[in-house]
Amino acid sequence: MKKLIVLLFLIYTHASAQEVIKLGVTRPTLESKQGQFLKVLYTEIFNKFGLKLKVIVRPPIRLAKEVESGSLDGELVRMSGYKKPYLTRVDEPHFKFSISTYSINKTNKTRSTDDLRNARISYRRGMKVVQNLIDIIPTPQRVRSFIDTKKALSLVVAKRYDYFVGVKFFTDEIIRNSEKQFKNKIFNTGILKADSAHMFLGTNFKHLTNKVSSELKKMKKNGHFNQLRKKSKHHSK
Incomplete structure (x- = not known):
């Protein structure tokens, strides 16, 4: 019994200590089927890197300001040509x-x-x-x-x-x-x-852009990308 309690405690403390990455998005985008899919997709990807994804909804102007200030760690989705000195694009597009x-x-x-x-x-x-x-x-x-x-x-x-x-x-x-x-x-x-749509990461997590890009390519190649897409569409109906 004591071993079980210790094990549960370790699991809990590991989960609670998991680093959080906060990505911003506008409400209409998140509420769309594509937005729901991206949330599912990147929750899984960041979990592989030991990170917990937290998606934060903000109006467009406030979103841009909070990303610039560093309050948010990046943006869930922007178009390919979006350029800000404090953001790094994940080169592999989600769609x-x-x-x-x-x-x-x-x-x-x-x-x-x-x-x-x-x-x-x-x-x-x-x-x-x-x-x-x-x-x-x-x-x-x-x-x-x-x-x-x-x-x-x-x-x-x-x-x-x-x-x-x-x-x-x-x-x-x-x-x-x-x-x-x-x-x-x-x-x-x-x-x-x-055009194409991409994730953009801020300074604290820009070192992950290549890893996220590689993971996206791998998921597309092995079919898991489309499996998640179908699953998210089913649950959003």
Whole structure:
């Protein structure tokens, strides 16, 4: 009995002493199926390195400030071109994605930002990769960001804006989950850019970027990556 108590005590003290890595993310991203998958994926990966992952939800501006100050140890997901002197990118992406346009008119096809000239455009606030694209649109008639993606999409349906510009997997999920509001009312009308999404680690954990990258490659190669993805999708339904 004493041996069992000692063993349980050792297990408890080991778990409680486990170092924590805190990664920030915005609420809409974490609540998406992709966000839930990333939480499962990196919880397992960091556990292999003896670390406990804690995912912290923050609004976009506060998220950036806390990562810069070191209060957070990095960001769960950013796009490939994101650059900050205090962050190091994990080179192996967790997934690839595209930035697409959405309109009530299926024939309003877009292939580049030039096709959005003189258009009225809405997008979700805090999506820097989207904002960077919108910034190079020649002479847009009107551009506005919204905290709520559904609000931005609904204004396109109401013809107050011509296009919504957003990350495809994220926007498609919102449309699927709000069929009554958007089904057969708004459509993907083109891809403006293809990119990849990565984890970014701060100074205290930048030494792990290569290890995390290698682990991701290994999991993709042996099929465990897709197994976790299917499992997380099942539990998020």
